[in-house]
Amino acid sequence: MKLPVSIIVPVKNEEHNLGRCLASAQWAGEIIVVDSHSTDATAGIARDFGGEVVQFDLSGPFPKKKEWALRTLKLQYEWVFLIDADEELPAEAEAVIAGAIQHSKGINGYWVNRRFWFLGRPLDHAYFPNWNLRLFRHRLGRFERLTAQDVDGSDVEVHEHVLVEGRTSYLHLVLEHYAYPTVDAFLQKHHRYANWEATIDWGAIPHNPMLRGRVGWRRRLRRWSQRLPFRPWSRFAYIYLWQRGFLDGAAGYYFARLHAYYEFLSSLKRFERDLHAHRHLGN
DSSP: OOEEEEEEEEESSOTTTHHHHHHTTTTEEEEEEEESOOSSSHHHHHHHTTOEEEEOOOOSSSSOHHHHHHHHOOOSSSEEEEOOTTEEOOTTHHHHHHHHHHTOTTEEEEEEEEEEEETTEEOSSTTOSOOEEEEEEGGGEEEOOOOSOOOSSOSSOSSOOEEESSEEEEEEEEEEEEEESSHHHHHHHHHHHHHHHTTOOGGGSOOOTTSOHHHHHHHHHHHHHTTOTTHHHHHHHIIIIISOGGGGHHHHHHHHHHHHHHHHHHHHHHHHHHHHHHHHHHO
8 A cells, every 4th residue: 555645746747857866765655746837848748647737827926836835735634744856765765755654743844854966976974964844734734935036046945945834854765865966066056046035035034943953053154144245155164174075075165166056156146246236216
């Protein structure tokens, strides 16, 4: 018997990733692929793996794709697992998730660890561990809203977290994350992310007690450091030294340098936006 879990996968033109992702989730009782009118073989691959394809059209800044799915879809099961097309569940996922649901005892959501792959290898230190709340009772989970502006050109959430009412816990489970198959892929995504982040005033966002552990700590650190001039160096030091990214070899070094560049880019874009706003007020 398959597990009473609804898998939701947001996609757009993911023919190179989706098969690997869905093959790792065949234990789920329901798989829903939320598409944005892909022009490649994405929809066919989803159906080949038993997924139901639902089309999504962004009608404004909110809700974006994942939040829309939680609000709109008539899911068969109480528990939902969110996974991106460029992620892969490990072989033990079925047993671990089955045990978590069976012994939840008042727990409404579970955080799952994630490991990035870069330059053809897994990063066991840089950006690891990387906890994300992925398994939860869908009626009790909603995505946070960080900005009212829609500037990143994407119809799916970027760095927003799911906020779940009640208790949460952690699963001994690691998602493999193939987000950056090439350096160009990293740069393309993070140019969009920098546009998005330049609109956010992290200092004005109050601390949310639902963001716990390392995630809450990183959010507080971002609020504190948003306008500091040494953010690029700090990000590099955090990944390469504090997280011991140097143990990941050349891949860890370049991964840290690219994230430092992202911090520089988002800071520059924020400075540019503020400069234009002051000039506009001056006129």
